[in-house]
Amino acid sequence: MKTVKYLRKSICSLPFVILVITLNACGQNTSSIQTKSITMSESSDSISKTDEEWRKQLTEEQYYVLRQQGTEAAFSGKLLLNKEKGVYKCGACGNELFTDDMKFESHCGWPSFDKEIAGGKIVSREDNSHGMKRVEIECAKCGGHLGHLFDDGPTETGMRYCVNSASLEFVSEKEMIKEVKQTLDTITLGGGCYWCVEAVYEMLDGVIKVESGFSGGSIMNPSYEAVCTGKTGHAEVVQIVFDNTKTSLDEIFKVFFTVHDPTTLNRQGADAGTQYRSVIFFRNEEQMKKAKSIIAELNKEKVYVNAIVTQVSPFSKFYLAEMHHQNYYENNKEQGYCKMVIQPKIEKFEKVFQARLKK
Numbered sequence: 001m002k003t004v005k006y007l008r009k010s011i012c013s014l015p016f017v018i019l020v021i022t023l024n025a026c027g028q029n030t031s032s033i034q035t036k037s038i039t040m041s042e043s044s045d046s047i048s049k050t051d052e053e054w055r056k057q058l059t060e061e062q063y064y065v066l067r068q069q070g071t072e073a074a075f076s077g078k079l080l081l082n083k084e085k086g087v088y089k090c091g092a093c094g095n096e097l098f099t100d101d102m103k104f105e106s107h108c109g110w111p112s113f114d115k116e117i118a119g120g121k122i123v124s125r126e127d128n129s130h131g132m133k134r135v136e137i138e139c140a141k142c143g144g145h146l147g148h149l150f151d152d153g154p155t156e157t158g159m160r161y162c163v164n165s166a167s168l169e170f171v172s173e174k175e176m177i178k179e180v181k182q183t184l185d186t187i188t189l190g191g192g193c194y195w196c197v198e199a200v201y202e203m204l205d206g207v208i209k210v211e212s213g214f215s216g217g218s219i220m221n222p223s224y225e226a227v228c229t230g231k232t233g234h235a236e237v238v239q240i241v242f243d244n245t246k247t248s249l250d251e252i253f254k255v256f257f258t259v260h261d262p263t264t265l266n267r268q269g270a271d272a273g274t275q276y277r278s279v280i281f282f283r284n285e286e287q288m289k290k291a292k293s294i295i296a297e298l299n300k301e302k303v304y305v306n307a308i309v310t311q312v313s314p315f316s317k318f319y320l321a322e323m324h325h326q327n328y329y330e331n332n333k334e335q336g337y338c339k340m341v342i343q344p345k346i347e348k349f350e351k352v353f354q355a356r357l358k359k
């Protein structure tokens with residue numbers, strides 16, 4: 001429990017009319033609410049900063065509300081009328097507290113919510129200041145003051161989280177989609193039999209999705225059988241969607257050059273034909289440059305006895321292979337090819353990238 005009780009100094013400086021509204025709006029007794037306060041040190045990912053650090057990070061108004069248990073003037077907050085879709089986070093630490101569908105119009109002068117995002121993100125404590133018996137709510141992660149909780153809500157939960165705009169940061173759905181898109185990247189790689197390559201990338205941390213299919217050929221929607229003839233020009237490929245904040249294009253390439261042999265032209269072990277060629281299909285200049293530079297580096301360092309024959313080609317189209325080719329290794333572990341060919345590649349990958357496996 002925090003032991004320091006800050007002075008609610010600015011309440012006294014609010015105009016009289018606002019003070020009255022404040023006390024009326026938040027003045028009900030809240031006897032039915034069970035407080036669930038915890039000591040900050042009990043929370044595993046709690047944030048603790050010095051008063052000076054908070055002062056530096058927060059605006060004057062945020063500091064007053066979040067760190068000094070202040071209350072912004074009624075009907076003044078920037079999020080009071082906000083109806084956009086999105087998430088309301090703690091303005092001090094980014095802890096996600098409410099979503100737009102939890103907000104309702106309470107006419108009390110502060111943003112109001114009828115429930116919180118589950119997971120103990122908000123803690124509450126009795127607040128007996130100003131001659132009232134209320135329940136104060138604060139962010140469980142940083143201890144920032146949010147507002148008060150009442151049991152007079154008009155929705156089925158019966159609850160009203162009365163929260164200061166200054167305690168919140170709103171991130172709209174549009175902004176979130178943009179953020180996610182910026183961190184995701186896609187690359188298409190041919191490293192021989194796609195069953196093998198897919199199985200390996202599925203295990204790498206930061207890889208969101210791996211699909212087996214065909215790229216680089218001349219006909220549309222080729223079947224597996226057609227590609228196997230070697231006449232369609234397609235290569236067996238995997239299309240990898242990955243999160244740039246958890247892995248990187250460099251790491252994706254490192255895995256690629258670890259788990260297949262880039263020096264055998266149109267062949268991986270016993271699998272022969274142009275459909276088994278080693279190829280990187282790049283989508284942009286960055287992918288092209290990185291592919292060429294890692295190949296040049298591996299050649300220069302003589303990592304392989306023979307020169308690398310991996311093609312670096314512009315991506316045009318990816319055709320998803322039939323469903324029974326997806327997650328093939330996972331579904332056919334006992335099969336001979338999987339045991340003989342795929343398993344050793346996976347073991348090699350696990351050894352080299354031990355620390356980078358999905359948990």
Ligand SMILES: [Zn+2]
Pocket residue numbers: 090091092093094095139140141142143144
């Ligand atoms: Zn917080």
